[in-house]
Amino acid sequence: MxxxxxxxxxxxxxxxxxxxxxxxEGRPVVILSNNDGxxxxxxxxxxxxxxxxxxxxxxxxxLCEENGVHVFSSNYxxxxxxxxxxxxxxxxxxxxxxxxxxxxxxxxxxxxxxxxIIKYAKHIRxxxxxxxxxxxxxxxxxxxxxxxVANHIAKKQRRNGVFDLRNTKMQEAVLSQFAVxxxxxxxxxxxxxxxxxxxxxxxxLRDSDPKAMxxxxxxxxxxxxxxxxxxxxxxxxxxxxxxxxxxxRSFGRWVTALEEIExxxxxxxxxxxxxLREQGSVAGGVSVFLHTxxxxxKGIRYxxxxxxxxxxxxxxxxxxxxxxxxxLRSIYKFGLQYKKTGIVLLDLSPKQYQQxxxxxxxxxEENDLLMQTVDSINRKLGKNTxxxxxxxxxxxxQMRSDLRTPRYTTRWGELLEVKIAGDVKPFSTxxx
DNA sequence: TCTGGGGTCCTAGGACCC
DNA sequence: TCTGGGGTCCTAGGACCC
Numbered sequence: 001m002x003x004x005x006x007x008x009x010x011x012x013x014x015x016x017x018x019x020x021x022x023x024x025e026g027r028p029v030v031i032l033s034n035n036d037g038x039x040x041x042x043x044x045x046x047x048x049x050x051x052x053x054x055x056x057x058x059x060x061x062x063l064c065e066e067n068g069v070h071v072f073s074s075n076y077x078x079x080x081x082x083x084x085x086x087x088x089x090x091x092x093x094x095x096x097x098x099x100x101x102x103x104x105x106x107x108x109x110x111x112x113x114x115x116x117i118i119k120y121a122k123h124i125r126x127x128x129x130x131x132x133x134x135x136x137x138x139x140x141x142x143x144x145x146x147x148x149v150a151n152h153i154a155k156k157q158r159r160n161g162v163f164d165l166r167n168t169k170m171q172e173a174v175l176s177q178f179a180v181x182x183x184x185x186x187x188x189x190x191x192x193x194x195x196x197x198x199x200x201x202x203x204x205l206r207d208s209d210p211k212a213m214x215x216x217x218x219x220x221x222x223x224x225x226x227x228x229x230x231x232x233x234x235x236x237x238x239x240x241x242x243x244x245x246x247x248x249r250s251f252g253r254w255v256t257a258l259e260e261i262e263x264x265x266x267x268x269x270x271x272x273x274x275x276l277r278e279q280g281s282v283a284g285g286v287s288v289f290l291h292t293x294x295x296x297x298k299g300i301r302y303x304x305x306x307x308x309x310x311x312x313x314x315x316x317x318x319x320x321x322x323x324x325x326x327x328l329r330s331i332y333k334f335g336l337q338y339k340k341t342g343i344v345l346l347d348l349s350p351k352q353y354q355q356x357x358x359x360x361x362x363x364x365e366e367n368d369l370l371m372q373t374v375d376s377i378n379r380k381l382g383k384n385t386x387x388x389x390x391x392x393x394x395x396x397x398q399m400r401s402d403l404r405t406p407r408y409t410t411r412w413g414e415l416l417e418v419k420i421a422g423d424v425k426p427f428s429t430x431x432x
Numbered sequence: 433t434c435t436g437g438g439g440t441c442c443t444a445g446g447a448c449c450c
Numbered sequence: 451t452c453t454g455g456g457g458t459c460c461t462a463g464g465a466c467c468c
Binding site for chain 1: 449
């Protein structure tokens, strides 16, 4: 029988901040989204204050100030690097691994015997904590969906961060207390519909008729029901190349001038193209979108997009920037106050199967070399060491990120400084 | 009056995830 | 005043084919 372990970092972004600022331990911490717009991560103490996930920060600012909540802008460079370190440790300790998100990974662990699994899970947990400072929880169960449930329990009930849900009696007990909207794959809409069918708990969903539910909902629902019953339908997935790459940001302020939007779009295009080449793909086309503030009741609400396909798939930033600008000009309307633009790279395919243009093969090769050189300079010397004029230099539209901590682990200039008062004695760091 | 059957491909929109 | 960003999968419906 398959056995899955789900390793999930506890309040990951908040924990990353705490690693470099231990004074935050035991205190409420929240992390804001890009542009300091929404609250996207909370420490347990912040959750206890009733601060919800995804809420606009301006509505909670007062409560945060009154309760001494420590508020930070997102520091994705730091979180991404911490994530890589954790995933590397996991991959070394367990060969069958699927990195599911920045802070989660599924493991296949059935080759260990009954007791060993729990012991090993605790060992994994301690190793990650010791080497990175990040606390994790591990749920163990016969399907991925149940391992998600188990992880939930591991977090809530302080069972040394590990919870075993392989026993069917335990499954009965846990699922009958587990709200249906907490199940992986059941969101707000589906749980509303399930409630109208008198299904409120995971056990009630598990005991429904999978075929009938498939007809009413979809195959995804059928699989969820099977998985809750301990029948594994979802296997570990290997890392696949992305099928599309999006890069977009809201502006830090209103933008009306086409030139400024073009700069921002060029900048996002550059980011997207770097990701494209990193995964060894070329794009067959682009789609560009542009919109005003869609939340606002006042003013004109405008949302539009345009796309174009390339004659030959390409990974050349210059070519893609110029195509993106053409799309943008076709949807830009003078006089509106814009809030956001973005680019989607479409129709991605592996570069090695790229159809060569017979008449310009050599030019393509030279362009490749140029892109490789730009990428390697930016990798070595830091992002944006070399950039495109089209991206502009003053960038007044750039997003707000006023409360970001230093990128301690990826920038030499931002290393953690330790100030020791009084008598200074040399000390050694830990074994990691 | 009455208008087949079976298939593919594409896209938009919905729902979900972190 | 102030509301993130980046993904995936599924389905329905339209267009088109023979």
